[in-house]
Amino acid sequence: MLASEAGAAKNTLAAYRNDLEAAARDLSAPLGEASGEALVALAPKWRSLANSTVGRRTAALRRFFDFLQDEGIRSDNPAAALVRPRSERPLPRILDxxxxxxxxxxxxxxxxxxxxxxxxxxxxxxxxxxxxxxxxxxxxxxxxxxxxxxxxxxxxxxxxxxxxxxxxxxxxxxxxxxxxxxxxxxxxxxxxxxxxxxxxxxxxxxxxxxxxxxxxxxxxxxxxxxxxxxxxxxxxxxxxxxxxxxxxxxxxxxxxxxxxxxxxxxxxxxxxxxxxxxxxx
Structure with a gap:
């Protein structure tokens, strides 16, 4: 869907794949069958990660479960239980x-x-x-x-x-x-x-x-x-x-x-x- 409908670039597709695979590894059940409680339980496992990384993974999960719901693959959306992490845009490194x-x-x-x-x-x-x-x-x-x-x-x-x-x-x-x-x-x-x-x-x-x-x-x-x-x-x-x-x-x-x-x-x-x-x- 991201490739054919949203027109996402190759690097964007790779980023989504990496984030979803990382989430899947931290779950005890298949990603597509995860419950809201299982997704919330990811938070302690991601505590050591940067806010930007957690935010990106959370966004990928939301997009994934929105897709499953839109396609009728799931009637519910467990990603609604995910809390959006507070993000602060870091100042870019520069050279003088x-x-x-x-x-x-x-x-x-x-x-x-x-x-x-x-x-x-x-x-x-x-x-x-x-x-x-x-x-x-x-x-x-x-x-x-x-x-x-x-x-x-x-x-x-x-x-x-x-x-x-x-x-x-x-x-x-x-x-x-x-x-x-x-x-x-x-x-x-x-x-x-x-x-x-x-x-x-x-x-x-x-x-x-x-x-x-x-x-x-x-x-x-x-x-x-x-x-x-x-x-x-x-x-x-x-x-x-x-x-x-x-x-x-x-x-x-x-x-x-x-x-x-x-x-x-x-x-x-x-x-x-x-x-x-x-x-x-």
Missing amino acids: ADEVERMFVVAADRAASGAPAALRNLALLELLYGSGLRATELVSLPRRAVRPGQPFLILAGKGGRERMVPVSSRASEAVARWSETLPDEARQLFPSRSGHLSRVRLFQIVRAIAAEAGIAPERVSPHVLRHAFATHLLAGGADLRALQTLLGHADIATTQIYTHVDSERLVRLVNERHPLARAPR
């Missing part, structure tokens, strides 16, 4: 502009050798930070996605929603240099033996560049660079609605998290612009 610049210096130095892997890594970094792409969006780009002279690309993001994202001249140049090394039959911009570069490999590449730049690898991931893209744009005066469009967020509440991250700019704004800041003491 100097740290990002150090990563670019390392990547550019390596790319100067002309080695194909180094050219690829620089192109990946330019698109991650310069366009704010998600990891899956980036590694699955078709070969002709970035075209010379076209300052944007259109892609289908999370949930299949299309959006237009900017491509800087630096990113376009890096992609062009990398594309020259690709074989004629390559269909992906970042190909691999199994199709395209995996998200795991992208994660490894980004962390390796960070380590060379003197940044603790555990602080860096492709998504951290996406957060840096958003935070640094907001600090530069970008409009929140424009940022929502660029990031492909369905709900602006998701984008608003970056207003909490950029606290230094907000404090400075109050100190400089508030009427009392200019009033004599």
Whole structure:
């Protein structure tokens, strides 16, 4: 149902499957036959898990039992007994502009050798930070996605929603240099033996560049660079609605998290612009 009717992406389907299988392992009876009492009894077993994980599993169970009830497979809905966990959206990890610049210096130095892997890594970094792409969006780009002279690309993001994202001249140049090394039959911009570069490999590449730049690898991931893209744009005066469009967020509440991250700019704004800041003491 999620695949054919809701149009859920492959990663979403995998997440639902993992959460339902995890719940099934913690139950003594088959998941589809579980009672409300059995579902409530999951809470002590999940006490050590993060609130976000419990919330995700609870949502998966609710969706699953809603489906069983809608299809007439069950007349009741035991998921009604589940308590929604209190969730707090964590602040995203970010890098400051100097740290990002150090990563670019390392990547550019390596790319100067002309080695194909180094050219690829620089192109990946330019698109991650310069366009704010998600990891899956980036590694699955078709070969002709970035075209010379076209300052944007259109892609289908999370949930299949299309959006237009900017491509800087630096990113376009890096992609062009990398594309020259690709074989004629390559269909992906970042190909691999199994199709395209995996998200795991992208994660490894980004962390390796960070380590060379003197940044603790555990602080860096492709998504951290996406957060840096958003935070640094907001600090530069970008409009929140424009940022929502660029990031492909369905709900602006998701984008608003970056207003909490950029606290230094907000404090400075109050100190400089508030009427009392200019009033004599």
